[in-house]
Amino acid sequence: MRVIKTIKEMQSIAKGHKKEGLTIGFVPTMGFLHEGHLTLVREAKKICNVVVVSIFVNPLQFGPKEDFAKYPRDFERDSAMLQKEGVEYIFHPDGEEMYGKGYQTYVEVTEVTKNLCGASRPGHFKGVTTVVSKLFNAVMPDYAFFGEKDYQQLATIKRMVADLNMDINVIGVPIVREADGLAMSSRNTYLSEEERKSALCLYRAINLAKELINNGERSAEKILSEVVNLISNTALTRIDYVKLCDPETLDYIETGLLKGKTLLALAVFVGNTRLIDNAILEV
Ligand code: PAF
Numbered sequence: 001m002r003v004i005k006t007i008k009e010m011q012s013i014a015k016g017h018k019k020e021g022l023t024i025g026f027v028p029t030m031g032f033l034h035e036g037h038l039t040l041v042r043e044a045k046k047i048c049n050v051v052v053v054s055i056f057v058n059p060l061q062f063g064p065k066e067d068f069a070k071y072p073r074d075f076e077r078d079s080a081m082l083q084k085e086g087v088e089y090i091f092h093p094d095g096e097e098m099y100g101k102g103y104q105t106y107v108e109v110t111e112v113t114k115n116l117c118g119a120s121r122p123g124h125f126k127g128v129t130t131v132v133s134k135l136f137n138a139v140m141p142d143y144a145f146f147g148e149k150d151y152q153q154l155a156t157i158k159r160m161v162a163d164l165n166m167d168i169n170v171i172g173v174p175i176v177r178e179a180d181g182l183a184m185s186s187r188n189t190y191l192s193e194e195e196r197k198s199a200l201c202l203y204r205a206i207n208l209a210k211e212l213i214n215n216g217e218r219s220a221e222k223i224l225s226e227v228v229n230l231i232s233n234t235a236l237t238r239i240d241y242v243k244l245c246d247p248e249t250l251d252y253i254e255t256g257l258l259k260g261k262t263l264l265a266l267a268v269f270v271g272n273t274r275l276i277d278n279a280i281l282e283v
Contacts, residue, residue, distance in 0.1 A: 001083050003090045007098075007138040010052075010091050014140035022049035026141030028132060031055040032072040033081050036176040036184035040145040041085045043173050052139045053082055054091040056098065061127030072189050091139060098134060107133045109156045109163070115250050116152050116265050117276065120240050128153055129160050136168060144168050149175045149183050151265060151278045152250060175277070177203070183277045190273040194236060199270045201234035202277040205242070209264050213281050218257040220244050223264075223281075231268055240267035240274060247280060259283050 004010045017024055025048025027040045037053075044051045055078055062068035079090055106126055113125035136144065146154045154172045161170050176184045181203030182196075191199055205227045212223050228242050244253040247263040258281065265278045 001079070001087055001090065003079065003092050005092055005094070005097065007093065007134075010089075010138045011140065013089065014052075014138075017050050018140065023142040024048060024140060025051045026135070026139045026144045027051070027053045028135050028144065028146075029053060029055055030057045030071065030186065031078050032074060032186040032189070033078045034176075034184045034186065034188075036147055036149065038081065038085060039176050040147060040173050041082065041087060043171065044143065044145050045086060048143055050088045051086075052089045052091055052141065053087050054093075054135050054139065056091075056093055056131070056135070058098075058127060058131040059095060060099070060130055061124050063121055063123065066121070067187075067190075072186055091135070093138075098131070106130045107160065107164075109159050112152070112155050112159050112250050115245065115252060116241060116243060117267065118152065120267060125153070125156050129156060132157055133160070133164075133166075136166060141168055143171055145171050145173055147175065148172045149185070149276065149278070151263060155248075155250060181207075183275075185275065187273055187275065191270060195271045195273065198234050198236040199273075199275055201231050201237060202266050202268055202275055205230050205266060206264060206277060206279045209281055210279065213258070213283060218259075218283065220253050220255055220258055220262075223258070224254070227264070227266075231266070236271050238269040240269060242266055242268075244281075 014024055025044030027044055029037050057071050059068055082090055107129040108126045109129055118125050146157055158170050161168055180200060182199055208230055209223050209227055231237055231239055243265050245263040245265055247261050262281045263278060264281050267276045
């Protein structure tokens with residue numbers, strides 16, 4: 001496994017592999033890896049000849065009051081984990097390499113980013129689509145792998161790739177959960193023991209919504225109010241949003257009866273840590 005620090009070298013390696021007729025699989029990350037990331041890597045290993053994982057904590061996607069400075073970082077640990085998975089390259093540029101002096105170009109997807117995290121975290125998705133475009137240009141992948149836990153991020157990347165005619169297959173990979181149901185996230189490391197217990201309310205809320213549907217409930221208002229009650233009655237929590245959405249457009253569904261597929265999307269502060277989770281509800 002090689003660690004590549006510059007865009008030029010990454011591009012030249014990618015071009016070399018393309019000439020050899022090899023496919024490149026790409027897993028973009030901000031490091032502090034967990035089983036969720038490793039699942040993406042394993043999917044990439046299954047269908048691609050060469051796998052590149054990027055580790056870059058992207059300042060552009062953090063708001064001024066967010067956790068960029070304290071975002072967990074441990075490159076040694078991450079690289080040992082990736083070595084074990086048989087990854088060929090880690091792309092690990094620094095901030096200067098990605099956004100050098102005079103930087104002024106951004107990529108923005110306007111509609112699918114309006115709601116949910118886009119509403120709570122202004123500028124976040126512009127930061128994500130900008131960095132992912134730059135990473136795509138550096139790594140030149142045939143396939144790129146993203147977790148479904150960041151449902152809106154995946155939808156946004158798919159839109160960007162389609163709209164900008166990027167010749168890349170974007171693959172969504174199902175959420176990986178801890179044994180008790182908590183969705184894996186690098187931010188789970190921020191949780192105290194008490195908060196970790198409270199954090200389970202996101203998964204319990206998803207299961208409650210599924211159970212309501214299975215028992216014949218169809219009212220969007222009723223399902224939302226039951227889910228909100230469950231989370232609000234859990235210690236140490238503060239709801240950022242609890243929403244039912246069209247799974248394609250991410251438009252909110254606030255009233256009426258659910259039919260077909262509906263996305264349940266949650267963002268909840270547990271202590272100071274903001275956690276997200278989601279599920280597709282099927283009638
Ligand atoms: O999902 C993430 O970890 C980040 O948003 C990504 C895709 C690596 C871009 O910085």
